[in-house]
Amino acid sequence: MRKQFDLTGSWLFQTDPLSQGLQLLWPVKGLPDSHPVEVPHIWQAEQEGMVHYCGDAWYAREIQVSAPATNQKIVLHFDAVDYQCQVWVNGRSAGQHEGGFSPFEFDITDLIIAHKPNQIIVKVHDPEDNTEIPIGKQGSWYTRISGIWQKVYLEYRDSLFVESVQITPDLAQSSIHVLFELNDVPTDPASLLCKVCPQDEPGTSVFQGTFELSNRSMEITLPISDMILWEPENPFLYQLELTVSDQQRQDRFLQTFGMREISHQNGQLLLNGKPLFIRGALEQGFYPDTIYTLPTDEAIVKEIQLAKQMGFNLLRKHIKAEIPRYLEWADRLGMLIWAEAPNYIKWTTQSKKRFERELFDMVKRDFNHPSIIIWSIYNEEWGLEWDLGTNKEKQDFLAQFYDRLKAYDPTRLICDNSGWAHVKTDINDYHRYFTAPEQIAAWEQDLDDYILQAPDRNFVPGIKAQKQPIIVSEFGVWGLPSVEKIKQHYGSYPWWFINQGDDTHRESFKQPALGLEKFQRYGLARIFGDFENLATHSQERMFRANKALIEEMRKRPEINGYVVTELSDIEWETNGWLDFFRNPKAGFEKLKDFNGALVILADHVMHNLWAGETQAWDVVISNHDGLSCQGSVQWQITGTDISGSFPVDIQGDLHLRFENAICFTAPSVPAAGFFDLQLTLIANGRVLAENHEELTVSPQNPVPAIPVSVQHTDETLAVKLKQNGLQIVASLDQAQVLLTDHLDQSALEYVQNGGKLIFLAEAGDSLAEKGFFSFRQLKAGEDWDRTSSFNYVDDRWFGDLPLKKEMGWEVDGIFPDYIIPFDRYSKPSKAGRPIFFNADSTIDQRSEVLSGYFQGWIGINGGSILRQQIGQGQLLVTTWRLASAYGVHPIGTQILNRMIAKMSSI
Structure with a gap:
């Protein structure tokens, strides 16, 4: 029967950068300048000098074992070594293996000297050029791994043993098909004893039987009485025990399994038929x-x-x-x-x-x-x-x-x-x-x-x-x-703050170390205070x-x-x-x-409402587990007396939609503010699911009659501004603020001479006149890089308007499509080659960054609202979609109103 000895723990380790170990007979003489390490061992984890080490490294361990019994073998087993290894025992070759993820073993019976010190030497080679070996993301995206990185053990077995077992559940027949292989052909007469029991109840057998055994491989079918299925909610496991015996040898092998079937039909995944x-x-x-x-x-x-x-x-x-x-x-x-x-x-x-x-x-x-x-x-x-x-x-x-x-x-x-x-x-x-x-x-x-x-x-x-x-x-x-938290764990900044990936992952936004340097710029320190607060908002x-x-x-x-x-x-x-x-x-x-199995949510939600606006939203119940219940859905707009409920009868439905289930009129409010729609599914006095939606409600209050000149923009903007109470004037001499999307020389001279100008630059580089401003268009469609992005705003500059620093649903519909780049950037051409563009790298230092954008670790930066002193005047440039949303978007309308008021008073 099997007896196992764990060889994890202390081994000796030595690098071999010039690949001299074989020439110097290390397999025989041992490692001359080694130090102890703990196996499993990934040598990059030693960090100092080892993170980028590739090539040869050696391991050594001394063991003392007893002699195997008659008809027994001693097997040296490795769960995985990355990448290629050779093994010697007492200076003699035990074998070699290639592959960084797969288990392997060697029969070392004839290499072991019983009751004496035995030297195991392992040479590991992980090539610097790893492009033609299976690596996954090690070295290409993150830190490489090399060495004896999984478990090692020595095992005594009889010379006839089970090499592998494959168990295939057959739910329709309440049985399992067992295919197993032995390491050798058994000697007649030979037998196989099979026993199946629940893993947690080894004394309770659901099947037991004996079979004649004549070949190295054999397939048998075993019935499973009172079968219990394996499911995520009830992961019931069985244990198969195989005992093979011939005249003088015996091996006992254990394998867990579950009665589970995965399939699909008409576009639907099925687990155990459900x-x-x-x-x-x-x-x-x-x-x-x-x-x-x-x-x-x-x-x-x-x-x-x-x-x-x-x-x-x-x-x-x-x-x-x-x-x-x-x-x-x-x-x-x-x-x-x-x-x-x-x-x-x-x-x-x-x-x-x-x-x-x-x-x-x-x-x-x-x-x-x-x-x-x-x-x-x-x-x-x-x-x-x-x-x-x-x-x-x-x-x-x-x-x-x-x-x-x-x-x-x-x-x-x-x-x-x-x-x-x-x-x-x-x-x-x-x-x-x-x-x-x-x-x-x-x-x-x-x-x-x-x-x-x-x-x-x-x-x-x-x-x-x-x-x-x-x-x-x-x-x-x-x-x-x-x-x-990272510094507390490591004691300092870790090695991977300098990106460990290949050249495809060296962009600035993938470099944590650069992010810490850049935090003090671009208005981030002023807006967030410290990096920890920025991380929370992110x-x-x-x-x-x-x-x-x-x-x-x-x-x-x-x-x-x-x-x-x-x-x-x-x-x-x-x-x-x-x-x-x-x-x-x-x-x-x-x-x-x-993200739970049972979710309740609202659909067709308008996140930003004018007071008095009437809404009708759907409610959707997503019921992945097919729960059945009778209850009610209750909803409420927090901070108001607006609420409602309706009954639900769920009969295992996987998906339910209740059209126009939430109907209300947005409340009168003295000032714009945040509200929440709270949704709750209740049955038998228990809350089964709950959810929320972020809302704003704004009054349609008139604004002070500030004299404003509007030039070159869509003519409807001036009409809407006037309807809101602003005074539209033709002469710049009469205007306190100029609004324009046309930044030509005359507009700039107006600012230089003491004027206040708001440059509505939401159209970016398609603008006919934009001075020396250059814009980067953010990718509109699917884009991995953009999922690392972060839009931010100095909410304090806008007073009491409901704005989140990280820009949430309150600006849905007015997010900028363009930014003013602070860093060099690129975009792919139609031919597939990247086009690189320069940026004004000091514009952020000449400006007050009121709203900005970055990706990842504060890379690929840009601004979306900048205020500059130019000559005797003030220029505010924004790429937020404010002009097109004015009068329609409650928050966008108030933001432009607030910009006009602030600029007029500066």
Whole structure:
């Protein structure tokens, strides 16, 4: 029977930058200048001098063991070593292995000397050029990993043992099909004893039987009496015990499994035959100290439990073969897993061969985990070099790869190329990056016109969608973390504050160190006080955006689920719902309101209302678990006596819409202010779901009759200004303020001579006259970079107007489409080559930045409201969409009124 000895712990370690260890006979003589490390060991985690080290490194450990019994073997097992390794025992070769994610082992029976010190030497090679090996995001986006990074153990086994087991549940027949392989052909007579019991009740057998055994491999079917299904809400696990015996040898092998079936029909995912809607998070498996593994089982449990508390039912393990312990806990805790092979970069014959071997090793290792319901082959054509749509060779390769994988594992769904053009797939998934509120209309249009109405567009030309389930498997928005917490954890700024990715991730907005330097500029320190306050507002903006993006998908039940990017921050990439240390960000307690199984939400909401305006909004209930209940929906506008309720009878409906369920007239208010619509679903005295929408209500009060000259703008603006009480004058001599979208020389001379001018620059570079102002147009459609963006405003400059520093729903419809760039920037040409543009790098220092924009870690900066002293006068330039919204948008109207009043009084 098996007996295992853990070899994790203290080993000796030594780098070999000149690859001299073999020449100097280190496998025989030992390591001459080593130091102790703890295995599992990722040498980049040593930080000092090791973060960028590539090439050869050596490990050594001395062990003393007893002699194996007759017909026993001693096996040395590694769960994973990155990337290539050679192993010696007592100076003699035990074997070698290539592949950074897959387990391997060597029979060292003949190399061991019993009851004497035995020297194990491991040489690890991780090449600097890793473009042709499966790496995932290590080194390309984040810190590389190298070394003996997973568990190592020694195991005594009888010389006949179970090598692998694959268990396929058959729910229709209440049985399992078991395919197992032995390491050797058994000697007659040989037998196989099978026992199945609940994992938590090993003494309770649901099946027990004995079979004759004659071959190395065998497939048998075992009935499961009183079958209990594995489901996220009840992750029931069984344990299969196999005991193989022949004349002198015996081996006992244990394998857990769950009775679970995943399928799809007519665009609907089915888990155990019932509709499944995915609420997922991308999870990349990088960590602050250990880099690529969680240090303890408690840490794994905490992470999965936090994910469930936020409403998630699935984690997409992004281009990483996750460590076995994590998958075991996903099985136990009921977290679905979308597994994905680590990619390579360069398309070559050898890289494809390595990739396929690594992927099938992963599938073989993880075959019995009921939590895994989807395999991905590629992500966004990484490794296919981004020409899949036009390259027939790669299309054929991918279709054949799908067929081979499906033949090996027909029990799971397969995604051929996650997020981008599909060839042959069980899932039609999309990666679509928008932000909100700025792009909410574009997001709605994308969902309706691109994703739902044209699924064929997500396949290579000539291939049509076949009613595969539609999943938005990447989207999301950034929220900056607390830098103080980062410093407290590391004692200083960590190595990754200088981005560890390749040249494709060296932009300024991906550099935390640069962000800290830039915080003192662009009005940020004046508006937010310190970086911690900015981070809090950034997280609140992230919460607001993700809420809106998710709710639009949940209004559309044809979308079978979503996977947000991502569960936690990873080094410089801060779009996690948790920070890098797996601590919740702002708004954590409200995440289930829009991301839980049962969600109530309002539709057709107008966020900014005039007092006296009548509204009629729908209520939508998204019921992923098919809950049945009778109760009521109650709604209220906070701070008012406006409220209502209506009964609901939910009979397992997955999606319900109640049209015009919320009807009211916006209240009279003395001044503009923030309000909330509160929604609550109540049954049997219990709150089942609740949600809210942010609103403003504004009075239509006349403004002081300030003399204003309006030139070159749409003529309706002057009419609307006059209707609001402003005095429109033709002569600049009579005007206290000039409003124009035409900044020519005469306008500038007016300012230089003491005039006050508001330059309405919402049309950006399309303006006929704009002086020396240059504008950068923000991308209107899908754009990963823009999801890291942050619009901000000095709310104090506008007095008591309801404005959030991070600019929320109160400015929906008036967000700027252009900014005045503070940094160099680029945009792609129609030929695909980037065009680089200069910027006025000191304009922020010559201006008061009242509203601005940045991406990520305060990079790619710009202004959207600037005030400048020019000569004897004042110039206020704004790219907010105020002129076109005047008189219609309550907050936009008051902002322009306030600008006029402020400028006239300066």
